Amino acid sequence: MTQPARTRFAPSPTGYLHIGGARTALFAWLYARHTHGQFILRIEDTDRKRYVPDAVEKIIEGLRWLGLDWDEGPDVGGPYGPYIQSQRLEKYQQAADWLVEHGHAYRCYCTPDELAEMRAQQQARKEKIGYDRRCRWLSPQERAAKEAEGRSWVVRLAVPLEGQVTFHDVIRGQVTFQNAELQDAVLLKADGFPTYHLAVVVDDHDMAITHVIRGEEWISSAPLHVHLYHAFGWELPVFAHTPSILKPSGKGKISKRELTTPDGTTIPVMLHQYPGLGYLPEAMFNFLSGIGWSLDDHTEIYDKETAIKHFDLKDINPAPARFPAEKLDWMNGVYIRKLSPEALHQRLLPFLSRDLGIPQEELAKDERLKVLIPAIQERIKRLIDATPLVDYLYVDEVDLGDPLSLVPRKTTPQETVTILHAIIDELQAVAAWDEATLEQTLRALARTRGWKAGQVFAPIRQALTGKKVTPPLFPILVALGREESLRRLQRALRILQAHLEQP
């Protein structure tokens, strides 16, 4: 058995949770649960300029919807709190001071304007872009002078000038960078807030995180973090840089607040958009876990417990993946079909209520709807797909459109009038109004009169719903009841006849 791991998901509240972030969180959660360790939620709100007020709330909502839970976090507390970085500022400031005192970092007095100017010059001379370390070599006297001027300063990491750093990544193996390629990154900003680099390292160490699981966009700053761990004399955590999820087009990774178009259709990339479209959280979980990881060589549908049992970081595929949107729809359909009719009924209520403008309580009691649930269950991929399959129940008069739409293929309008008459006669006389009896009766009618079943069914479908595509007829007849069904059939017949009598 592997050692219990402490993993964390550390989103920045500069926006909402997107698919890629959710999948990374899911992997970190899976690994914590797999090892019977802990999963921690930490909020990295060190960028005051880009802070989005309700982002934390939305992110938490999204993670919970997905079915993730955390042992420690801003909302649940824990022994290593606080779990919000803006509440831990002293820790970072102390850490930065310590680094400066011990020669691992230095104060830099350059202003943003000076830095911009420096970069512009580097660009003009086609030199490598990056901080030229001018403040690293300042003499004590020069420093004293800068401070006397009252200039503000940032703390920068003094990276080794030569040699290389190597770290081990569970899903990529050894990764090596030349120190000469590294920047003297800012650790503490002029406003006293830490940058990501300082804050993650300090917090991951403080919170006893054993596995740093994050998106692959962090690979290039990992060497900086390794140097920080070394400077502090701390033990390195295990790194796992998760592959990014690309747009369905394959061009670029999925980014915040962007809707992507594969071939005309738009696909939401923010997690919070999915519940409202009628995707089930258990389907979403299953689906997301299957991007960059697979249970085995043939299992597609599995629950959380099974995933936990099989999951391992080292099995993550390092290659970036496109977002396979079509597969999500298929999988969501699978999960919808797995629901009991009662459960599906419950989950459908908010969507139908919204689309039909009918209070949920009213719909919940509607027996007609219940009759139709099993029939629509295998016909929808998302919860929002149900509305057009039941909306005809809730209209006073069906919109028949062109009266000739009542006429089936290979049938004349006159013949259709005859068929409708026969249907109405038959249904008025039918002994019991249940699916079996109705089917028997109508099939018998077709047989004795020499009509194809479709010639009888098509006009009924059209008369009752005004649609060409609907769930099966008999549940609809039962749902509407004898009286309403006949009323709609008679009205359809009248309209067709009237149409035929016109010159």
Place this chain on the structure above:
RNA sequence: GCCCCCAUCGUCUAGAGGACUAGGAUGUCAGCCUUUCAAGCUGAAGACAGGGGUUCGAAUCCCCUUGGGGGCGCCA
């Protein structure tokens, strides 16, 4: 431009030197079923990016090329 990561059917993936005639899924197409549409079942087409090595043997190891992704901020 420089650095890093990556490379199996259209797409998501299995594959850790011989078990590969490269497996599963999705999507597509066809057939069956059938009252429409679905669902279901059957079947088909469909991939190791290219080139060099290493080895008795390579999808699997190494190198190069190409292609994709990421990074190069007082953003995370």
